[in-house]
Amino acid sequence: MRENQILLNTPTIEQRADPWVYKHTDGCYYFTASVPAYDRIELRRAATLQGLRESEPVTAWVKHETGPLSANIWAPEIHFIDGKWYIYFAAARTTETNEGLFDHRMYVLENESANPLEGAWVEKGQIRTRWESFALDATTFEHRGTRYLVWAQKDPDIPGNSNLYISEMSNPWTLQGEQVQLSTPEYDWEIIGFKVNEGAAVLKRDDRIFISFSASATDFNYCIGLLSASEDADLLDPKSWEKSAQPVLTTDEELGLYGPGHNSFTKSEDGTQDVLVFHARTYKDIQGDPLYDPNRHMFVRPLLWNADGTPNFRQSVRQI
Known part of the structure; x- marks a missing residue:
């Protein structure tokens, strides 16, 4: 492997998905991600992006022993909104017959401290949507x-696992x-597996x-697609959004970055x-369920832009 390939293949933080x-x-x-045990939410703080690698993680919240917040804590995000910190995450319920896989709902934590690695995180509850169904990956802007929320959810009337939705918010935990x-997944690259x-x-x-x-x-x-809209458009009108016909980032076997x-x-x-x-693995073949393979690592790249004003994910990943 050439030296530049080794550098491009080196994670900023290992074993941190999402x-x-x-x-x-x-x-x-401020950094957070899914930890391999899916049992807690960690935060890190550093003055530089590379400094996050060596920064000491602080546990912000731990899953419940039972009930709807007791399994598979996935994909936390930290946001600062109106003078307070918020963490959005997905969690599932453990039962005697179900380990909580694909039973997720979205939840919000709040912290009033200036530094979110300090103070108390208060559970603000579940983000209630149109359906009581599999829902995850809430992000806000x-x-x-x-203020809007964008999230993934299973519509009981649509075949498939999850679609993307958007809604206005009345506060950081309420639509x-x-x-x-x-x-919805429609192209061949969106429906593999x-x-x-x-x-x-x-x-x-x-x-x-x-x-x-x-x-x-x-x-x-696993791959990345892209939606785009004009800043003047009605963001709640699906016709305002254009989806890329092809993925903007996929496995790069030459670099050894997979999924x-x-x-x-x-x-x-x-x-x-x-x-x-973004996260990726540095090998292709996985033993068992990919969700329980811990080696999805965090990578960081300066984002390059095309002449037409769209982001160029592929070239961004290929630069040191």
């Missing part, structure tokens, strides 16, 4: 004074008004809003450049 990095106004980066379907759209992340640049999302099974077929997905976006340390954060 990585979420938030750069706060205090200049620090603000646009022109309105209001219409809940709109943005995307499972029919999945999940793991949304929002990025605004110039006059456009982008939503990246992940598709297919969580093995080497890239569930990304987030942050900013460079000087605040001038967008940064792509």
Whole structure:
């Protein structure tokens, strides 16, 4: 393997799937992700992106022993909204016959401390949606004074595992008004193993809003697609959003990165450049269920842009 391939293949943080990095106004980066045991939510804080690797994780919250918050704690995200910190995550219920797989609902934690690694995290409860069904990967963003939630959920009347939805919010844990379907798995690259759209992340640049999302099974077929809309569009109108006909990031066997997905976006340390954060494995073949393979690692790349104003995920991943 060439030296540049080794560098491109080196994780920023190992064994952390669904990585979420938030750069706060205090200049620090705050990091959270799914831990291999799926039993808790950890936070890290550092002045630099690379510093997150060596920073000491702090446990913010631990799963319940029983009930709907007792299994498979997935894909936490940390956000700062109206002077408070919030963590969005998915959790399932453990029963005697079910280990909580694909029984997830979305939940929110709140912390009033200036530093979210301190103070108490208060459970604000479940985000209630149109259906009481498999739901996960909530992310939130603000646009022109309105706060929105984007999430993945199973519609009982649609074949498949999860679709993407958007709704306005009345507060950081409550939806209001219409809940709109943005995307369903329809292309061949979205339905390998499972029919999945999940793991949304929002990025605004110039006059456009982008939503990246992940598709297919969580093995080497996992990949990233992209939705885009004009900043002037009605974001609750599905016709405002255009979906990429092809995935924007897939397995790169030459680099040895397999199943890239569930990304987030942050900013460079000087605040001038967008940064792509994603997880991937460094090998193709997996023993057993991919969900329980711990070696999805966090990778970080400066995000490159095409001349037409769209993000270039592939070239971003291929640069050192």
